[in-house]
Structures are given as structure tokens and as C-alpha cells.
Amino acid sequence: MEFKEKLAAFVARIDSAIDKITPAKNARPARIHEAMRYSLSAGGKRIRPALVLASSELFESGVDALPAAVAVECLHTYTLIHDDLPAMDDSKLRRGVDTCHIRFDEATAILAGDALQTLAFELLATRYARDPKLAVELISTLSNTAGSQKLIGGQMEDILGESRSLSESELEFIHLNKTSALIEASLRMGAAIGGANGNQRQLISEYGRCIGLGFQIMDDILDATSDSQTMGKTVGADTAANKTTYVSVHGLQESRNRLAALTERACEICDSLAASFLKQLAGYLNDRTH
Amino acid sequence: MEFKEKLAAFVARIDSAIDKITPAKNARPARIHEAMRYSLSAGGKRIRPALVLASSELFESGVDALPAAVAVECLHTYTLIHDDLPAMDDSKLRRGVDTCHIRFDEATAILAGDALQTLAFELLATRYARDPKLAVELISTLSNTAGSQKLIGGQMEDILGESRSLSESELEFIHLNKTSALIEASLRMGAAIGGANGNQRQLISEYGRCIGLGFQIMDDILDATSDSQTMGKTVGADTAANKTTYVSVHGLQESRNRLAALTERACEICDSLAASFLKQLAGYLNDRTH
Numbered sequence: 127m128e129f130k131e132k133l134a135a136f137v138a139r140i141d142s143a144i145d146k147i148t149p150a151k152n153a154r155p156a157r158i159h160e161a162m163r164y165s166l167s168a169g170g171k172r173i174r175p176a177l178v179l180a181s182s183e184l185f186e187s188g189v190d191a192l193p194a195a196v197a198v199e200c201l202h203t204y205t206l207i208h209d210d211l212p213a214m215d216d217s218k219l220r221r222g223v224d225t226c227h228i229r230f231d232e233a234t235a236i237l238a239g240d241a242l243q244t245l246a247f248e249l250l251a252t253r254y255a256r257d258p259k260l261a262v263e264l265i266s267t268l269s270n271t272a273g274s275q276k277l278i279g280g281q282m283e284d285i286l287g288e289s290r291s292l293s294e295s296e297l298e299f300i301h302l303n304k305t306s307a308l309i310e311a312s313l314r315m316g317a318a319i320g321g322a323n324g325n326q327r328q329l330i331s332e333y334g335r336c337i338g339l340g341f342q343i344m345d346d347i348l349d350a351t352s353d354s355q356t357m358g359k360t361v362g363a364d365t366a367a368n369k370t371t372y373v374s375v376h377g378l379q380e381s382r383n384r385l386a387a388l389t390e391r392a393c394e395i396c397d398s399l400a401a402s403f404l405k406q407l408a409g410y411l412n413d414r415t416h
Numbered sequence: 417m418e419f420k421e422k423l424a425a426f427v428a429r430i431d432s433a434i435d436k437i438t439p440a441k442n443a444r445p446a447r448i449h450e451a452m453r454y455s456l457s458a459g460g461k462r463i464r465p466a467l468v469l470a471s472s473e474l475f476e477s478g479v480d481a482l483p484a485a486v487a488v489e490c491l492h493t494y495t496l497i498h499d500d501l502p503a504m505d506d507s508k509l510r511r512g513v514d515t516c517h518i519r520f521d522e523a524t525a526i527l528a529g530d531a532l533q534t535l536a537f538e539l540l541a542t543r544y545a546r547d548p549k550l551a552v553e554l555i556s557t558l559s560n561t562a563g564s565q566k567l568i569g570g571q572m573e574d575i576l577g578e579s580r581s582l583s584e585s586e587l588e589f590i591h592l593n594k595t596s597a598l599i600e601a602s603l604r605m606g607a608a609i610g611g612a613n614g615n616q617r618q619l620i621s622e623y624g625r626c627i628g629l630g631f632q633i634m635d636d637i638l639d640a641t642s643d644s645q646t647m648g649k650t651v652g653a654d655t656a657a658n659k660t661t662y663v664s665v666h667g668l669q670e671s672r673n674r675l676a677a678l679t680e681r682a683c684e685i686c687d688s689l690a691a692s693f694l695k696q697l698a699g700y701l702n703d704r705t706h
Binding site for chain 2: 149153154155157158159162204208211213214231232233234236237238239240241243244245247248250251252254255258259261262265266269270272273274275278279281282283285286299
């Protein structure tokens with residue numbers, strides 16, 4: 127199967143599982159479930175849950191990775207809902223549609239985000255209860271990644287750093303924790319479900335850091351070089367806001383070199399794991415224009 | 417040991433464990449950890465974590481219930497931080513001190529609440545990893561209780577109902593889910609840690625519903641009858657806001673009768689479980705003046 131067909135097949139399975147295993151729209155109280163489902167289906171590219179599935183399929187346990195993929199998407203969606211709030215990034219649009227607090231209201235958006243985080247852990251605990259050791263490993267990985275020293279810590283430093291220029295190490299802390307950590311965790315969770323051995327897990331983690339950091343560098347390159355029409359959002363926003371980016375710290379050429387090196391290493395790892403989908407994905411993320 | 421000494425001993429153990437097993441104040445990024453610790457130590461009565469400890473000690477597994485007690489307090493504290501936000505109840509003071517968003521700012525309070533929820537699940541997954549079946553049961557219980565159909569659902573309906581009068585069944589939904597559910601879950605988690613059998617767990621759950629609902633009825637009675645000085649907060653607030661309460665629906669005498677019946681049933685259960693601390697606690701919650 128071609129890469130794009132394979133990705134579309136993953137996305138279809140994820141969308142269907144989200145519909146099936148999250149509370150119904152009319153479950154009481156309806157408003158919170160409408161809001162949760164609204165944000166879950168508001169145009170996400172499903173990269174993280176696809177990584178859970180793709181990683182699990184490299185190995186042979188036969189355990190279903192879909193509930194974990196949905197849990198990761200719930201966790202990711204909760205962080206987006208809260209990041210968009212007026213007290214945080216104050217975003218009215220995301221992926222071209224109203225953000226949760228615009229479509230509903232702020233209180234509902236706060237609670238819907240809270241509930242999506244809870245749901246992520248509930249899905250892992252209940253859907254993997256037959257293999258409690260695996261369930262505990264998945265919950266440990268996701269909670270450690272989502273916590274105050276990684277994902278939330280990255281968002282905190284990003285907000286604190288908005289009004290001033292950042293050092294190289296501050297920028298790296300934010301990139302590694304705000305974006306890369308959950309990408310790496312998605313891959314590690316898939317590998318755990320698939321039954322990967324220690325060496326395979328290490329390689330999968332390294333691949334995750336390569337594409338996670340690469341993804342962030344590509345974002346900064348696109349913001350500095352693309353035009354608004356291609357991106358579907360305001361570009362040059364980082365420069366205009368005097369925001370420290372990979373490009374502002376390292377320059378455009380060095381950023382491109384670093385991205386190429388990260389992609390090369392990611393592809394090497396994929397060769398050693400016979401992971402053709404993940405290899406194509408690394409190229410895909412690298413080649414994107416928005 | 418007398419009841420108050422026993423309660424004080426529980427609280428001391430809980431306070432010390434909170435200090436030891438939550439991230440240090442200066443862990444990076446410091447601001448989020450300061451905010452988490454600020455709210456965790458802002459004068460909570462520690463009733464829920466004490467219930468975890470007291471319930472576990474009725475049985476004999478010897479497994480340490482302190483990490484679960486701390487997890488429950490983290491979960492409870494996160495809900496208070498978010499409930500106090502301007503978009504929700506807009507409270508500037510809680511227990512006589514500044515709420516988290518007043519002491520820090522709104523973005524920090526949102527993130528600190530988020531991180532305390534994550535930490536609750538991380539503590540359960542990592543501190544009970546040696547007994548993964550127990551860990552999964554604790555996480556299932558807490559996540560189910562904290563989710564969109566119970567705790568968060570109760571808060572959602574409470575907010576939606578603020579501007580109109582509620583039916584008896586709507587009021588009961590809010591009471592059962594917003595307050596009683598986490599009290600019951602605390603007791604069930606303690607019982608699971610202690611190794612209680614099925615019948616004992618059912619009794620403990622019923623005790624939890626009795627004192628949880630009783631606690632809420634007592635709150636409504638106090639609001640209708642006490643004076644501001646004794647309560648340490650504005651009273652008569654519910655009446656002034658035309659808020660539906662147990663007293664406004666059932667009248668004062670019927671509320672007192674219902675509270676007495678719930679307390680009596682709670683005490684009966686304690687007799688059958690030889691649970692003297694929990695029996696005294698039911699009386700203590702019933703007799704409180706604020």
C-alpha cells in the first residue's frame with residue numbers, strides 16, 4: 127500500500143474508534159460531551175495516534191493499539207483546547223474552525239479539556255485491564271510525558287518566554303517538551319503494545335525525538351519562508367512577534383541542515399527496524415508545505 | 417486514640433507525603449511547581465485522603481495507601497483550582513487565602529490544575545507498579561469518578577443550572593456527582609488497597625454515599641441557618657442567589673431528618689465493619705458548624 131493510502135487507512139480507523147469509544151453526544155450532561163466530540167473531530171491530522179498504530183504494527187503481539195491511539199488523541203486535543211483559551215494563546219480559530227471556547231464558552235472549554243485528559247487515562251486503564259502490566263506502562267508513559275516537567279512544563283516556559291528573547295537551551299526545552307515529547311511517547315506506547323524489546327524501544331524513541339524536533343524546526347522554517355495562502359494561517363507571525371525560533375537562533379541554512387540530519391537519522395533507524403511507513407512519514411513531514 | 421488525634425495524625429502523614437512525593441518547588445519550570453504546591457498546601461481539611469487511609473486500615477493487606485491518598489488530594493485540588501477560575505465560579509478567596517489564579521495568574525492556574533490531574537494518575541501508575549492489577553483498579557476508579565459523566569458532569573450541570581431553579585433530580589445529579597462521587601471513590605480506593613472483599617467494598621461504598629450526600633445537605637443547612645462569622649464566608653449566599661438547594665427543595669425539617677437518617681445508616685455500616693474512626697467521622701461531619 128502506498129504511504130498516503132496507508133495513512134488514510136490509519137486515520138479512518140482512528141476516526142471510527144473515536145466515535146465508538148468516547149461518550150455519546152447525548153450522554154448526560156450533553157453539553158460537555160458535545161464539546162469533547164466537537165474538538166476531537168475538528169480537523170486534526172491524527173499524526174500522534176497514527177504513530178501509535180504504526181509503531182505497534184512493527185512488532186507482533188497482536189494486542190489492539192486503537193484504544194491507546196484514541197487516548198493519545200484525547201490527551202493531545204485537551205492540550206489544544208486549553209492552549210487556545212483567552213488566558214493562554216487566545217486563539218479563535220484552529221484548523222480553520224472555531225476553537226472550543228468560541229463555539230461553546232470558556233467554562234465548557236475548560237471542563238471539556240479536563241474531561242478529555244481524564245478520558246485518556248480511563249481508556250488506558252479500562253481497555254488494557256486484561257494486561258495490567260501493559261496498562262500501567264502505558265499510563266506511566268503518558269502521564270509522565272503529559273506532566274508538569276514535560277508537556278505542561280513546555281507550555282509554561284513558552285508562555286513565560288513570550289515577552290523576551292530565549293536562549294538556545296530555553297528554546298530547546300520548549301521544543302523537546304511541548305511538541306517532541308508526546309510524539310516520542312506515542313511511538314513508545316505503540317512499541318510497548320506491540321511487544322518490542324529494549325533495543326527496539328530505544329530506537330523507536332530516538333526516531334520519535336528526530337521527527338519531533340524536525341517537525342518543530344520545519345514549523346519555524348515555514349513561518350519564516352512560506353506565504354499565508356499556502357499555510358492557511360498568518361505567517362511571519364513569529365518574526366513579527368519577535369518570537370525566538372530555531373531559525374532566529376541558528377539561521378535558515380543551519381536550520382535546514384539540522385532538519386536534513388535529523389531526517390537522515392530517522393530514516394536510518396527505520397531501515398534497521400524495517401519500518402517503511404515510518405520512513406516515508408519522516409520524509410512526508412520534512413517535505414510538507416504547511 | 418481519640419478521634420481528633422487520629423484525624424490529626426492522618427493529616428500530618430498526608431502533608432508530609434505531599435511534600436515528599438510531588439515535584440520540588442524549584443523543579444523546572446519553577447513557576448508551575450510553586451503554583452501546584454501553593455494550592456496543595458492552602459488549608460485543605462484533607463478529608464478525602466484521610467478517607468483513603470482510614471478505609472485501607474480496616475483491612476490487612478499492609479500495602480501503603482499514602483500515595484493513593486496524595487493522588488486523591490491532587491485530583492481534588494485540581495478541581496478546586498479550575499472551579500475558582502474567572503470563567504467558572506470566579507472566586508478570589510478559598511479557605512481564607514488567595515485562589516491560585518489570584519496568587520499567580522490565570523494561565524498558570526489552568527496549567528497547575530492540569531498538571532495536578534496528570535500527577536494524580538502518574539502517582540497511581542508509578543507508586544503501585546509492583547501490583548499492576550491494583551494500580552489499574554485504582555486508576556479505573558479515580559478516572560471514572562473524575563470524568564465527564566460524574567465529577568466534571570456535576571460541575572457542568574451546576575454551572576448550567578445557575579440561572580434557573582433545578583428539579584429535585586437535577587439537584588441530586590449535581591450533589592451525587594460533584595461532591596459525593598469523589599468521597600465514595602476515596603473510600604473504595606482505600607478498600608481496594610487494603611484488600612477488602614466484595615461485600616466489604618459494597619458496604620464501604622454505601623457508607624461513602626451516605627456521608628457524601630449528608631455533607632452536601634449539611635452545607636445547605638448551614639448556608640440557610642448559620643451566621644457569617646461562624647462560617648468564615650458569606651452565608652445566605654445560596655438564598656440570595658436564588659440557588660436551588662436541598663433546603664429550598666425539601667424544607668429545613670425534612671433536610672435535618674434526611675441527614676439524620678443518612679448518618680444513622682453510615683454508623684450502622686461502621687458497626688458491621690468495626691470502623692470506629694469512620695463512625696466518629698460521620699458524627700463529626702454531621703455536627704460541624706462550618
